[in-house]
Amino acid sequence: MLQQKKSGYRKNFSLSVAFIALISILFILSLFLAFNYSKKSIENEFVSEKVNVLEESIKPYNEFFQNEMPEVSYYNGFLDSATASKFVDTITNKFPFIAKVMFYDSEVKNIPVRDGMNAGHFSIGPKSIFQFGRTVKPDSVKLFSEADTRSFKVDDDFNGMALKLVRFIDKLDTTSVPTQEQLFTNFSVVLSNKITYLNIPRPEDLKVYKDMLQRRLNPAPVYQQDMLVFQLDPNKIKIINTRPLLYETIRIEPLTYDPIDTSDENIATEIALPGAFSDFKLYFISSKSYIKKEIFIYFLPIALVLLLVYGVLLLVAFLIYRNLNINSKMFKLQYDFVNNLTHEFKTPVSVIKIAGNNIKSASVLSAKEQQLYGKILDEEADKLNGLMNKLLAFTQIENKAIxxxxxxxxxxxxxxxxxxxxxxxxxxxxxxxxxxxxxxxxxxxxxxxxxxxxxxxxxxxxxxxxxxxxxxxxxxxxxxxxxxxxxxxxxxxxxxxxxxxxxxxxxxxxxxxxxxxxxxxxxxxxxxxxxxxxxxxxxxxxxxxxxxxxxxxxx
The missing domain is CATH 3.30.565.10 (Histidine kinase-like ATPase, C-terminal domain)
Known part of the structure; x- marks a missing residue:
């Protein structure tokens, strides 16, 4: 029985060792796969998260383009130089990427103009031109005035917007009202690092403009139009790094920028800027050692979960092993108990049976033999009674029944x-x-x-x-x-x-x-x-x- 017990322990121990070895191999393999998964995820995020950086960094530009710039139209062409200066000061403080603003205080007439564009009976030309910005000197603010006798050539920005206005009026269907999106698109020009914006005329003004294009009106009307040219500096865009642990360096570079250093120690990605900054891009670069920190931050929770599962499985293995050993010990104890109890009962029973058989088979018993057999029977009965009483008392005490x-x-x-x-x-x-x-x-x-x-x-x-x-x-x-x-x-x-x-x-x-x-x-x-x-x-x-x-x- 002892040999069986030892064999049982060895078998239990071997099974436990095999189970622990198996879960250890699975644990190490899981850690390896989890690390590779973390590495791949971070590498994918390195490529995909640049969109979030772009969106956050370009938010001020979108706010300016969609909300601040259209405010010019609220003045309906009656924006003067003083108000324009205040407007420019406000937006340049709020949006550092606006380097300079050209302000054209213009008029639309039904008679030809000297400086500007004439198309049919429709004419548009500047009364005065100003420039505002942090780098503009006070004596350089005013560039042109109608009162100047010197000749002045209107620049391409003004002519390009004037031509676009003429074409829009020429194709205008006066029986329908154009949408705000159509008006905004036709009265703004987005070029590289520059946005030209003409205040949007009212629908009734557009109808008059179409008449002015086709014939001379009497009396000849005059309408005010304001045009602004916003010159932008992409290097003044504030880059918002939404993943500082992922992107070590983010720069604004020309779209054609191609780094000379292509070391394997670094990884890089890029994304083009929108709108007026379309000739530039955000250039992201990080060293592989820098990226490893983010990989480990991503990997650590996964590793902890795997470690917890591994610990639970080890605990399960230990509990199974312990229970198997306890069961094995209990089986041996119970086996020994039954064997010994059987022997304890069997011995006095055998003695009693032998004494009984001797008494039964004897024809005559002497007084000495009667006393001997009586003593034997009495002693063996006491042994049985004592054993039974001990078992009974043990059970009663254990169950608190006495x-x-x-x-x-x-x-x-x-x-x-x-x-x-x-x-x-x-x-x-x-x-x-x-x-x-x-x-x-x-x-x-x-x-x-x-x-x-x-x-x-x-x-x-x-x-x-x-x-x-x-x-x-x-x-x-x-x-x-x-x-x-x-x-x-x-x-x-x-x-x-x-x-x-x-x-x-x-x-x-x-x-x-x-x-x-x-x-x-x-x-x-x-x-x-x-x-x-x-x-x-x-x-x-x-x-x-x-x-x-x-x-x-x-x-």
Whole structure:
């Protein structure tokens, strides 16, 4: 059976090791795959997240183009130089990428103009031209005035917008009203680093403009139109790095920029800027060592989850291994218990049966034979009865099915009675005792007797012939009773001390080959617990064992 137990342990251990090896391999493989997944995800984000950086960085430009610039139309062409200057100061402070603004205070007439564009009977030309901006000197603000006698050539920005206005008017269907989107598109020109914007005329003004294009009106009308040219500096765009741990450096470069250094230590990507900045791009570059930090930040939570799962699986493996070992031990204990219990019952039953058969087969029994057989039957019946009572009492105590009887006990008389019963049974058993500090106390004498008997029997059984000695001491110490049972027996190995109070446990030695079911000390432990006490043991192999029992003192 011991060999089977060892084989069972080895099998359990091998299965556990195989399971741990398997989950360890899976754990390492999972970490490897998780790291590669994290690396691939970050590399993909390096390419995809540039859109978010672009959107955040270009927000001020979109706000200017969609909200601030159309405010010019609110003045309906009556924007003067002073108001234009304030408007420009406001937007240049708010949008640093606006370097300079050209302001054309223009008129639409039904008669030809000297400086500007004439198409049919429709004419548009500037009354005055101003430039505003942080870099414009005060003496350079005004560039042109109608009152100047010097000749002035209108620049391409004005002519291009004037031509676009003429074409729009020429194709205009006066029976329908153009949408705001159509008007905004036709009255703004977006070029590289430059936006030209003409205030949008009212629908009724557009109808008049169409008439002015076809014929001369009487009286000849004059309409005010304002045009602004916003010159932009892309290098003044504030770059918003939404992923600072991903992008080490972000620069604005010309669209044609191609770095000379193409080192494998760096990775780069780019995205073109929209609108007036379309000749430029955002250029993103990060070193691979810089990207690794982000990879590990991404990888760490995954690794922690995998580690947690791995830890849980290790715990499961440990619990399975422990339960298998416990089950194996329990099976052996139960097997030994049944074997030993069978032997304990079988021996007296066999003796009783033999004695009964001898009595039955004998024709005449002498008085001596009757006395002998009677003694044998009586002793074996006592053995059976004692064994049954021990099992029954153990079960009752364990399930708390009995009550503790309180009686006053004279400790000297009680110990001497115990000594007398055991020395009668074992004449070679030498028992001494001492009592200090008290004479009587209240307890259950039956349970205390069972406790003393079991410890005395153990002291006799596990001592070598010629050295079967036991000392019982009873002392009142600090309000509690301390009993010590000290023998000169074979002792208990230190590795077994934590197990001796377990049910069905037996130390493997020559004294336990037969006649023990492993209930004696477990029964003592249950008795002491039931009496609200504590039992401990000290032992040295070859020198002896001491059981110490502490019980509450009830005088």
């Amino acid at each position: 009550k503790l009887n309180q009686e006053e006990v004279n400790i000297n008389d009680f110990i001497e009675s115990t000594i007398e019963s055991h020395t009668l049974k074992h004449p070679d058993f030498e028992i001494t005792h001492e009592v200090v500090g008290f004479k009587t106390f209240t307890t259950d004498p039956v349970l205390l007797g069972s406790l003393f008997d079991n410890l005395a029997e153990n002291a006799y059984k596990y001592s070598n012939p010629g050295n079967k000695k036991l000392n019982i001491s009873a002392k009142l110490i600090k309000g509690v009773l301390v009993f010590r049972f000290t023998d000169k027996g074979i002792g208990i190995p230190s590795s077994e001390l934590n197990n001796i109070f377990k049910k069905f446990f037996r130390i493997q030695n020559e004294y336990n080959q037969m006649g023990s079911v492993g209930l004696g000390l477990a029964f003592c432990k249950e008795l002491v617990n039931f009496m609200q006490g504590e039992i401990t043991v000290k032992s040295k192999v070859g020198a002896g064992t001491e059981f110490k029992i502490v019980l509450p003192y009830n005088s």
